[in-house]
Amino acid sequence: MTTFPLLAALGVATLLAPAAWAHGTGDGADHAGHTAAHAAPLSLPDPDAAWQVGELTVTAPYARATLPNAPVAGGFLTIANDGAADDRLVAATSDIAGRMEIHQMTMSGDIMTMGPVEDGLPIPAGQTVALQPGGYHLMFLQLAAPLVQGDSIDVTLTFEGAGDITVPLSIQAFNARAEGDAPQGADPHAGH
Numbered sequence: 001m002t003t004f005p006l007l008a009a010l011g012v013a014t015l016l017a018p019a020a021w022a023h024g025t026g027d028g029a030d031h032a033g034h035t036a037a038h039a040a041p042l043s044l045p046d047p048d049a050a051w052q053v054g055e056l057t058v059t060a061p062y063a064r065a066t067l068p069n070a071p072v073a074g075g076f077l078t079i080a081n082d083g084a085a086d087d088r089l090v091a092a093t094s095d096i097a098g099r100m101e102i103h104q105m106t107m108s109g110d111i112m113t114m115g116p117v118e119d120g121l122p123i124p125a126g127q128t129v130a131l132q133p134g135g136y137h138l139m140f141l142q143l144a145a146p147l148v149q150g151d152s153i154d155v156t157l158t159f160e161g162a163g164d165i166t167v168p169l170s171i172q173a174f175n176a177r178a179e180g181d182a183p184q185g186a187d188p189h190a191g192h
Contacts, residue, residue, distance in 0.1 A: 056082075
């Protein structure tokens with residue numbers, strides 16, 4: 001895992017979980033009295049679309065729109081393993097990125113760590129794994145162009161057992177969250 005300096009951490013966290021930073025006091029305002037930002041719901045072209053490779057099913061693939069000069073972006077999706085054997089997401093590629101990694105972001109107190117998942121992401125038999133803001137995600141590095149809301153980008157996922165599948169990621173609002181994504185727990189100010 002990598003521990004980012006404060007400014008880099010804020011930039012990456014804003015990219016991956018911007019709504020998490022806007023915590024309210026119960027009245028829709030933060031500590032400074034500003035109105036809290038709310039996560040935008042996903043507006044996938046076909047919310048019931050699914051892509052299958054072997055016994056794995058990929059659903060709800062999306063990425064968030066980026067600012068014009070952003071060097072990184074996050075991608076999110078859900079993988080269900082309906083088979084009897086474990087599998088593992090070992091790589092991802094896209095023409096929009098110079099390289100991609102499978103990352104995990106965690107918070108420990110006020111320290112955010114993020115980095116590549118060593119040896120790939122396990123997809124256990126009979127289970128579903130969600131790549132979502134504030135947790136596991138696809139990391140687009142060295143972006144060739146901004147991700148623009150309303151567009152779509154192709155990402156090829158490589159699984160250890162099932163092989164390759166290309167999935168279109170719908171570009172959503174910068175603060176989009178899928179229904180069922182983990183609660184917004186990446187807030188470093190939570191608890192006071």
